[in-house]
Amino acid sequence: MKNRQLLSFPVVKRTLYVVQLLLLLTITFPVSAQMLARISVKAGARQCVNLPVSTAMKDEVLSRQDSLQLFEILQGRRNPVPFQITGGQNLYWILDGKTTPGKVRTYELVKGTPVPALARMQAKDSAGALVLEEGNQHLLQYNYNIVEPPAGVDTVYRRSGFIHPLWAPDGQVITQIHAEGHWHHVGIWNPWTHTSFKGKETDFWNLQKKEGTVRFKGFISRTQGPVLCGFQALQDHVAFTGKQETVAINEEWDVKAFNSNGNTIRMWDIDNTMSCADTAGITLLQYRYGGGFGLRTNAEWKVANSKVLTSEGKTRKDADSTRARWIKITGRTEKGEAGILVMSHPSNYDYPQPVRVWPENSERGEIMMNFSPTKMKSWQLKYGQTYRLCYRVLVFTNDISKEEAEDAWEAYARPPQITVSWSAGL
Structure with a gap:
C-alpha cells in the first residue's frame, strides 16, 4: 500500500500539471x-x-x-x-x-x-478647425475655414489651410501666426514663393504681393481610433491675374498623429502630394525659401532662450543654407522648456534638403525655419504627374538628445x- 502511494503521487502531480497547462493554453x-x-x-x-x-x-x-x-x-x-x-x-x-x-x-x-480598445486618438471639429487630440489633450489644429488677420491689417492676409496651434505635451503652444511685419506667416504652412506659371512669375507665399494664395478645398477623410487620428485635406495653390483666378497646383495633405500613451514625446506625419491643375504645368524656381515645411515658432522663443541644431551639427549661427536630414528647435518660457524635431524623408526632392533658418540678429531674434526643396535648384512639375514631400514631426517637453533625434530619424527613414x-x- 505504501509503495502504491509512493508510486501514484508523481503520476497525480504530473496529471495536475498537464491539466493546469491545458487550462493555461486555453486561456x-x-x-x-x-x-x-x-x-x-x-x-x-x-x-x-x-x-x-x-x-x-x-x-x-x-x-x-x-x-x-x-x-x-x-x-x-x-x-x-x-x-x-x-x-x-x-x-x-x-x-x-x-x-x-x-x-x-x-x-x-x-x-x-x-x-x-478605447478610441484615444480623436479628430474633433471646433469653430472652423479640425483639432487632433490624444485623450483630453490637444495635439494640433488644422484651420480649414478662413482665418482673418488682426484688426486693422490688410485683408489680403486672410488664409485657410494651415496648422496652428501646435501644442507641446505640457500644453505650451509651439507655433504663432500673423507675426508683426510677417502677417503672412501662419504656424506650419507650405506655399511656394518663386514660381513660373503660364509665363508669369507667381508668389503664393508673400500674400501682400497679391499674386497668389493657398486655400482649403475640402476633406477627403478624417480618421480616429486607438492608434492614430488625422485627416486628408485638399488644398489649392491659386494664382491671381488681375481679377481672374486660376488654380495652379492641387495638393493633398495627409496628416496622421500617433498615440504616445501619455509620453512627453509626441509624433505626427505630414505627407503632401502635389499635381498640376493646369496643362501648362508649373516650375518651382530656385529661391532661398518656400514650399516644403515652413514653421514660425512661439514669439517668446528668441536668441537668449532658444536653440537650433541640425543633423549635421549646425546651430542657428550657421544652419541657414545648409542641408539637413532633421532640424531640432527648443525654447524656454516661464512655463518651461519644449521643442520640435522636424525630419525630412529620403524620398523628398533634392534630399537632404536645404534649410532656411533666420539668423540670430534678425526679426527681433524670433525663429522661422523652412525645409526648402528649391533652395538650391528649380523643380519642374508636369501635368499628369504627382509629386510627394514627406515629413515627420516630434513635439516634446524639456529636450531630447542628438542621439534620440538620430534614433527617431533612422526609424522614419529606414523603418523596421x-x-x-x-x-x-x-
Whole structure:
C-alpha cells in the first residue's frame, strides 16, 4: 500500500500539471480564435521608441475586420495590442516601449471576439478647425475655414489651410501666426514663393504681393481610433491675374498623429502630394525659401532662450543654407522648456534638403525655419504627374538628445522590416 502511494503521487502531480497547462493554453490561446497571419517586425540599426508601424491587409481579411484581434507573442503568451485599420487597407499599431537594434517582435492576427480598445486618438471639429487630440489633450489644429488677420491689417492676409496651434505635451503652444511685419506667416504652412506659371512669375507665399494664395478645398477623410487620428485635406495653390483666378497646383495633405500613451514625446506625419491643375504645368524656381515645411515658432522663443541644431551639427549661427536630414528647435518660457524635431524623408526632392533658418540678429531674434526643396535648384512639375514631400514631426517637453533625434530619424527613414506569413486559404 505504501509503495502504491509512493508510486501514484508523481503520476497525480504530473496529471495536475498537464491539466493546469491545458487550462493555461486555453486561456492564452482561445480555441475560438482562428489565426489569420503571423507578423514579424525586425528593428533597424538603431533603437526605436513607441514607433508606429503598418502593413497592408488582404481583402479577405478586411472583410472580417469587425472580428479581428492582434496579439504580441511574448514568452509563449498572447498580449493584446491595440490596432487600427485605416487608409483603405493598412493595419497600424505601435511598437510600444523601446525596441533594441535588430530585435524581432512577433505578432499574430486572429479572428475571434474583438478586444475593446478605447478610441484615444480623436479628430474633433471646433469653430472652423479640425483639432487632433490624444485623450483630453490637444495635439494640433488644422484651420480649414478662413482665418482673418488682426484688426486693422490688410485683408489680403486672410488664409485657410494651415496648422496652428501646435501644442507641446505640457500644453505650451509651439507655433504663432500673423507675426508683426510677417502677417503672412501662419504656424506650419507650405506655399511656394518663386514660381513660373503660364509665363508669369507667381508668389503664393508673400500674400501682400497679391499674386497668389493657398486655400482649403475640402476633406477627403478624417480618421480616429486607438492608434492614430488625422485627416486628408485638399488644398489649392491659386494664382491671381488681375481679377481672374486660376488654380495652379492641387495638393493633398495627409496628416496622421500617433498615440504616445501619455509620453512627453509626441509624433505626427505630414505627407503632401502635389499635381498640376493646369496643362501648362508649373516650375518651382530656385529661391532661398518656400514650399516644403515652413514653421514660425512661439514669439517668446528668441536668441537668449532658444536653440537650433541640425543633423549635421549646425546651430542657428550657421544652419541657414545648409542641408539637413532633421532640424531640432527648443525654447524656454516661464512655463518651461519644449521643442520640435522636424525630419525630412529620403524620398523628398533634392534630399537632404536645404534649410532656411533666420539668423540670430534678425526679426527681433524670433525663429522661422523652412525645409526648402528649391533652395538650391528649380523643380519642374508636369501635368499628369504627382509629386510627394514627406515629413515627420516630434513635439516634446524639456529636450531630447542628438542621439534620440538620430534614433527617431533612422526609424522614419529606414523603418523596421515587416514580414507577413498568411494562413493557408488567404
